[in-house]
Amino acid sequence: MSKPQIVIVGAGPAGMVLAYQLVTNGVPVRVLEQHPDLEREFRGELLGPSVLPALDSLGILPMLTERGFARPGVERRMFVGAKRRVTLPGGAELGAQISQPGLLALLHELCSRHPHYQLDFKTTALSAVREGERVTALVVRREGREERVEGDVFVVCNGRNSRLRKDLGLDVELSEKPDSTLWLRFDFADAPEALPRTVDVHMFGKGVVVVHFATAGKPRLQIAYSAPGDVGALRKDLPALRERLLPTLPEGLRELVAARIDDRMESQVLAVAIDRLKTWHVPGMLFLGDAAHTMSPAGGQGLNLAIRDSIVAANHMIDAVRAGTPIDAPVFARIEGERRPEIEAAQAGQLRAHRMVHKPLFVEHMMFTMLGVVMRFKTFAIPPPPPVEPRHAVRATPQ
Known part of the structure; x- marks a missing residue:
């Protein structure tokens, strides 16, 4: 047949x-x-x-x-605000970039x-x-x-x-249709040592979320900036972009990104949908x-x-x-x-998660403080997703 x-x-x-x-x-x-x-x-x-x-x-x-x-x-890390690192039930999230x-x-x-x-x-x-x-x-x-x-x-x-x-x-x-995301990419060929080794997610309250990580295999920094309103307008208003984005970045990246926010910056708007x-x-x-x-x-x-x-x-x-x-x-x-x-x-x-990040920043701090207290006395068993394995795997080999 x-x-x-x-x-x-x-x-x-x-x-x-x-x-x-x-x-x-x-x-x-x-x-x-x-x-x-x-x-x-x-x-x-x-x-x-x-x-x-x-x-x-x-x-x-x-x-x-x-x-x-x-x-x-590679670890995916969560922060409330710029510096407070928080832990979710299930512990550290490790993967491969x-x-x-x-x-x-x-x-x-x-x-x-x-x-x-x-x-x-x-x-x-x-x-x-x-x-x-x-x-x-x-x-x-x-x-x-x-x-x-x-x-x-x-x-x-x-x-x-x-x-x-x-x-x-x-x-x-x-x-x-949650808030849209402005995706930015910056060339760090002249400063590869400054690129993050983790994927960092920062929640700033009222819908503002910033994610930054290095592109695998290239000296490039990617930043995702999510916020209510028309984030696409920031692509044409670079002073406004600097004002809103730079305070959210770690000190080690802030100055380097500031120097790269110009007409050569790569950007796109992702209309987020679920x-x-x-x-x-x-x-x-x-x-x-x-x-x-x-x-x-x-x-x-x-x-x-x-x-x-x-x-x-x-x-x-x-x-x-x-x-x-x-x-x-x-x-x-x-x-x-x-x-x-x-x-x-x-x-x-x-x-x-989208509903949670729209809470005011002080509420997010309170939520994670309470979660941290509970996690001290109770272990959360997060069930892993069901295993998915190739039943007919043919292992690839170099030729």
Whole structure:
């Protein structure tokens, strides 16, 4: 029995981790990516313990570390105000900071060893073609021309702004829009020693949150500034940006960042959203990652959850291929059923976090003081997320 042709929309971490697992198990895969390459800079770079063992078993994490694209043992620290460090139930949060372009390039390199893999750059999925109710093809735009891409199964991993969501008229059961985030990037090639070795989150009350960390594999500082109102206006009003941002930064970074707030500064506004599709699939097509459940930056969970989605999806899809059964609605339902409880819990936690950071600063201080007192006398057993392991792992090795 011939194996199905899988078409993956989006060469981000979810799409490429899925592609690697399928391709190394002999399943033909074609990936469609709208960008011209994999070199764009991403926001989420911290992988947590819910994902690292799986990437280790696939051989991906050791290769990233060897190439300088992963830095294990990075701690995510929480602060109330500029200096007061606070601890959450569960203790220290340790992970590995990874370069997403490095990760994607490695996965593409490994997949390219197989003749049944194809990655098409500069290819934007515009709409789905249906025969009856089943999606059987995509209309795409490549190099200014519209084309049709055929396939047996389509997996959408191109994020929360996927056109295919709207094209298919999919309903959402959750749609919240917290404050927007201004994302800033600064070149620290002349002062790499000043870059932080941790991911630091500072809460200043009334919705103001500042996160700063170094880009993995590059001497660059990333700062996320979240606040009520139009933070995008700060991109054009640099004096106002300096006035609001600089007091929130540690002394060691403040002067260096001040000298870099100019027209050469890279910035973008992230319209934060938390939403979730009512159903993650239609006949012939499955949605994963932010395309199925958009996460906010709170807690840095989006990257980790998307990769966990792809591992679960690969498990069930490869099971079906090996059993000689179609990858259809029952398979999609099992994937969604396994992933949905964790996603719902994570999004509920993000909504609680967004409500909490809108409290006045003195209230946040009181809340963490009370939490600290309680933690002295009571141990909080935070249940870990359910294990997600590749059932059909093919370990990557250098060639």
